[in-house]
Amino acid sequence: xxxxxxxxxxxxxxxxxxxxxxxxxxxxxxxxxxxxxxxxxxxxxxxxxxxxxxxxxxxxxxxxxxxxxxxxxxxxxxxxxxxxxxxxxxxxxxxxxxxxxxxxxxxxxxxxxxxxxxxxxxxxxxxxxxxxxxxxxxxxxxxxxxxxxxxxxxxxxxxxxxxxxxxxxxxxxxxxxxxxxxxxxxxxxxxxxxxxxxxxxxxxxxxxxxxxxxxxxxxxxxxxxxxxxxxxxxxxxxxxxxxxxxxxxxxxxxxxxxxxxxxxxxxxxxxxxxxxxxxxxxxxxxxxxxxxxxxxxxxxxxxxxxxxxxxxxxxxxxxxxxxxxxxxxxxxxxxxxxxxxxxxxxxxxxxxxxxxxxxxxxxxxxxxxxxxxxxxxxxxxxxxxxxxxxxxxxxxxxxxxxxxxxxxxxxxxxxxxxxxxxxxxxxxx
Amino acid sequence: xxxxxxxxxxxxxxxxxxxxxxxxxxxxxxxxxxxxxxxxxxxxxxxxxxxxxxxxxxxxxxxxxxxxxxxxxxxxxxxxxxx
Numbered sequence: 001x002x003x004x005x006x007x008x009x010x011x012x013x014x015x016x017x018x019x020x021x022x023x024x025x026x027x028x029x030x031x032x033x034x035x036x037x038x039x040x041x042x043x044x045x046x047x048x049x050x051x052x053x054x055x056x057x058x059x060x061x062x063x064x065x066x067x068x069x070x071x072x073x074x075x076x077x078x079x080x081x082x083x084x085x086x087x088x089x090x091x092x093x094x095x096x097x098x099x100x101x102x103x104x105x106x107x108x109x110x111x112x113x114x115x116x117x118x119x120x121x122x123x124x125x126x127x128x129x130x131x132x133x134x135x136x137x138x139x140x141x142x143x144x145x146x147x148x149x150x151x152x153x154x155x156x157x158x159x160x161x162x163x164x165x166x167x168x169x170x171x172x173x174x175x176x177x178x179x180x181x182x183x184x185x186x187x188x189x190x191x192x193x194x195x196x197x198x199x200x201x202x203x204x205x206x207x208x209x210x211x212x213x214x215x216x217x218x219x220x221x222x223x224x225x226x227x228x229x230x231x232x233x234x235x236x237x238x239x240x241x242x243x244x245x246x247x248x249x250x251x252x253x254x255x256x257x258x259x260x261x262x263x264x265x266x267x268x269x270x271x272x273x274x275x276x277x278x279x280x281x282x283x284x285x286x287x288x289x290x291x292x293x294x295x296x297x298x299x300x301x302x303x304x305x306x307x308x309x310x311x312x313x314x315x316x317x318x319x320x321x322x323x324x325x326x327x328x329x330x331x332x333x334x335x336x337x338x339x340x341x342x343x344x345x346x347x348x349x350x351x352x353x354x355x356x357x358x359x360x361x362x363x364x365x366x367x368x369x370x371x372x373x374x375x376x377x378x379x380x381x382x383x384x385x386x387x388x389x390x391x392x393x394x395x396x397x398x399x400x401x402x403x404x405x406x407x408x409x410x411x412x413x414x415x416x417x418x419x420x421x422x423x424x425x426x427x428x429x
Numbered sequence: 430x431x432x433x434x435x436x437x438x439x440x441x442x443x444x445x446x447x448x449x450x451x452x453x454x455x456x457x458x459x460x461x462x463x464x465x466x467x468x469x470x471x472x473x474x475x476x477x478x479x480x481x482x483x484x485x486x487x488x489x490x491x492x493x494x495x496x497x498x499x500x501x502x503x504x505x506x507x508x509x510x511x512x
Contacts, residue, residue, distance in 0.1 A: 161447060162447065162450075163445070163446045163447035163450055164447065165445040165446065165447060173497070173507075182493075182495060185493065186493040190490050190491050190492060190493045191446060191487050191488060191490045191493075192493070192494075193494045193496070194493065194494065194495045194496065194507070195496050195497075195498055195504070196495065196496070196497045196498065196507050197497070197498045198497065216498060216500075216502075217498060220498060220504075224447075292488050295446075295450075295484075295488055296485065296488050299450075299481055299484055299485055299488070300485075302453060302457070302477065302481050303477075303478055303481055305457060306456070306457065306460065306474050306477045306478060306481075307474070309457060309460035309461045309470075309474070310460060310470055310471065310473075310474040312460075312461070312463070313460060313463060313465065313467065313470040314467065314470075316463055317467055
């Protein structure tokens with residue numbers, strides 16, 4: 001098998017057999033020899049040209065994503081297996097890699113891996129467990145990761161401001177969601193300022209745009225709460241809201257975030273990490289602002305309540321004052337009563353003492369008057385003595401006091417008697 | 430009279446609806462719990478009535494403000510809501 005021979009004859013694979021068939025040079029009886037490469041190339045092109053791309057079902061095994069981004073795996077069933085390749089371009093559209101043993105169907109072109117001569121499927125799409133299987137899987141994987149970080153903890157949810165002055169909105173500036181949101185906000189809370197940051201909400205790079213829009217709104221420091229969302233669509237349309245970039249942006253947003261993606265039944269990762277999940281964009285708008293008429297109603301109740309409170313304050317002061325006076329009075333009484341009692345007691349005592357004293361005095365007086373009586377000259381007179389006085393009332397005590405013919409007065413016990421001195425009588429008996 | 434002028438301002442510096450309603454709650458809380466002196470109570474009452482009036486005026490507004498934050502950081506009236 002000479003090299004030059006082979007080069008000459010087999011360089012152009014597809015043409016080779018035909019050339020041979022019509023060749024007008026039959027004399028040499030040499031057999032045709034094909035190179036392996038020629039064979040494989042021929043088989044490959046035969047396969048690719050004669051068989052259209054088709055869906056193939058089986059179990060995924062040995063999935064590997066190479067540095068280059070290309071993915072390689074084997075698809076098998078109970079009896080057979082086939083090698084598969086998914087180029088980076090297609091592989092990047094996958095929400096996540098399928099798991100080992102996962103039942104999938106692939107949309108693929110049957111081809112030949114020329115270098116090995118293996119039949120191979122060149123895969124364009126991989127779907128698992130129905131059309132949404134891989135999306136579900138990706139969703140659950142990210143959910144599991146965020147949950148492990150505690151980012152789904154209900155305790156992390158911040159309460160929404162009750163009366164926001166400014167509402168931020170991250171959504172497509174041309175979608176149905178923004179119309180619904182603006183209409184509800186305008187009807188319920190026309191005083192609220194609305195700050196919209198438009199972005200694409202589906203397709204390549206949408207997740208990044210949503211995340212950047214959230215960051216940009218937050219950075220202005222203006223909104224008190226932010227609505228992020230979009231209207232309904234297929235799971236692929238909503239997918240951006242299931243990506244980690246959006247989840248992280250929601251988590252780091254300094255003000256509460258309300259997530260409203262698709263319809264009631266659609267739950268996205270963005271919904272799970274948000275402070276509130278609203279079933280629809282309209283519902284999100286209703287959740288972030290109070291209804292003007294309700295607030296107005298509450299407001300109208302306030303002036304009477306204020307007045308009542310003020311009256312109450314005054315009334316309580318008045319009562320407190322009255323009570324104070326009352327207690328003061330009672331206090332005074334309490335303090336005075338013992339004094340008065342003591343006083344009363346003292347007065348009675350004093351009276352008794354005075355009476356006693358008086359009695360004692362009277363007694364003493366009686367005794368004294370008895371004694372006085374005994375000492376009185378009158379009592380001496382009663383015993384028969386008399387006192388002689390001269391007309392001037394001088395008591396005459398001695399003989400010498402008398403002279404014959406002298407008028408005297410004799411005092412006796414019951415009166416006076418006039419008498420005349422007849423002469424002295426020297427001798428006493 | 431500087432003090433009388435200062436007091437309502439200290440409470441009313443947040444002129445948003447939220448700020449006013451929060452202040453109103455605080456005022457009612459103080460008035461109803463009887464923490465305030467008579468003089469303060471009167472002043473709180475007057476301040477409260479002022480907030481109610483201002484909040485009512487705010488709520489009576491019918492024209493909403495919709496703006497768009499552009500990529501360059503500028504804010505413009507929102508044009509996407511043509512309908």
